[in-house]
Ligand SMILES: Nc1ncnc2c1ncn2[C@@H]1O[C@H](COP(=O)(O)OP(=O)(O)OP(=O)(O)O)[C@@H](O)[C@H]1O
């Protein structure tokens with residue numbers, strides 16, 4: 076005898092499974108489009124794609140994304156060099172002085188920043204530099220102009236993007252350190268500062284390194300905060316000694332600008348850039364997951 | 374060696390220790406016994422002021438360790454001169470065996486050179502009966518050791534500070550009988566170089582290792598005496614009930 080109820084339930088389960096997989100279809104499609112177009116573009120100019128500048132439109136030649144890779148690397152490195160130590164310091168303060176007013180106020184400000192659209196963070200950085208310039212002119216009577224469109228302002232914007240995430244993650248890692256480890260540290264006569272830097276950070280290093288890698292992959296993929304800050308450039312600028320104060324390109328800005336251009340060669344270049352970015356972000360993410368797993372095993 | 378005078382401790386509004394007076398001579402093992410919640414750990418943590426890392430603690434009274442009033446000295450200095458071993462072995466799991474022992478001397482700048490540090494780590498591990506088992510794997514993370522080995526590592530970590538006093542809070546309560554036995558032998562050996570204050574739940578362990586026994590009940594010190602006296606002719610009825618297993 077055919078069991079109607081069991082057939083009905085099987086049909087339901089199948090329907091639900093198919094529906095549940097639906098959202099993945101566009102994602103998979105997007106993923107394979109980037110991979111296919113990206114690999115095709117890169118294969119047209121290999122290995123030049125990785126170090127050459129973009130080509131001349133109409134030339135039929137696909138150039139490269141060298142300056143954008145360098146730009147992303149520089150922006151992300153500076154942001155990380157500022158953002159990581161800063162968020163570690165703030166997180167240590169917040170985990171040590173849980174009750175203090177400064178912690179509460181800082182916590183509110185930083186977690187609000189977490190929710191900010193990143194384009195606003197770019198605008199804020201832009202505005203911040205204008206304010207700084209006015210302040211320098213008015214109070215110090217020096218007529219220097221900090222450039223709004225520069226490596227520096229781009230890095231600052233990315234720092235502000237990564238800071239709240241890192242702060243929240245590191246603070247949680249530190250707060251979840253078991254009391255037995257705290258007792259171990261303090262029973263050795265360590266000051267709070269030494270206990271934090273030499274013991275608690277070491278104890279939590281697995282989860283902290285994971286957070287740092289995820290934060291890096293996050294800012295690597297940001298375009299919005301760079302629009303009003305790093306601004307973009309299509310050429311190598313690092314040979315210029317003052318390059319920190321000049322605009323710089325990035326992979327994300329290149330994908331945005333070249334991808335919207337009418338030229339076939341540039342659009343192909345944008346696909347290649349997207350593929351490279353995807354690879355970088357994915358590999359960071361995979362390393363982060365791997366370390367996180369190890370951290371739980373200890 | 375340790376002199377406790379009129380010690381009172383509160384957690385917020387709860388009085389945990391009530392007017393404790395206790396003297397511990399040099400190079401002995403004094404065991405604090407008592408039922409759960411009687412304040413044994415609190416008393417132990419008052420001696421090295423570790424209790425102050427908990428919020429809401431208030432302490433009154435005086436404690437002298439080697440002639441120094443601990444409440445007048447810097448907390449860091451007090452803790453540096455008093456080693457402590459805990460109920461759950463607590464090495465830093467992702468730090469190497471070597472680094473766990475080297476931590477104290479290194480961070481407190483007690484050594485002048487790498488070779489001096491290596492010597493002191495070796496000495497401490499030998500004293501803790503662990504050297505032979507770990508000498509070829511000093512770089513491995515401490516998490517790889519067994520529970521008993523981890524506890525001996527913690528003893529070595531405490532010894533590496535060259536303390537005069539070691540506080541042990543139920544150091545064997547999470548270990549199997551073999552590991553417990555090793556630690557008990559070790560304690561007896563250690564009293565040649567330090568004064569040991571041991572907390573235990575286990576009257577049999579107290580009888581095996583201690584020179585003196587203090588019985589704590591509901592925050593009050595009921596009786597103190599030599600081990601033989603407490604176990605053969607306790608003066609207080611509560612003490613007798615406890616060691617014969619009728620309370621606790
Ligand atoms: N951090 C703390 N905050 C508030 N109360 C505490 C704290 N630590 C301990 N107490 C309380 O103090 C009392 C004594 O605790 P303590 O840990 O000293 O007892 P103990 O004799 O060591 O018990 P056990 O044998 O279970 O370890 C208990 O009533 C406990 O609830």
Ligand SMILES: [Mg+2]
Pocket residue numbers: 413414415542
């Ligand atoms: Mg206890």
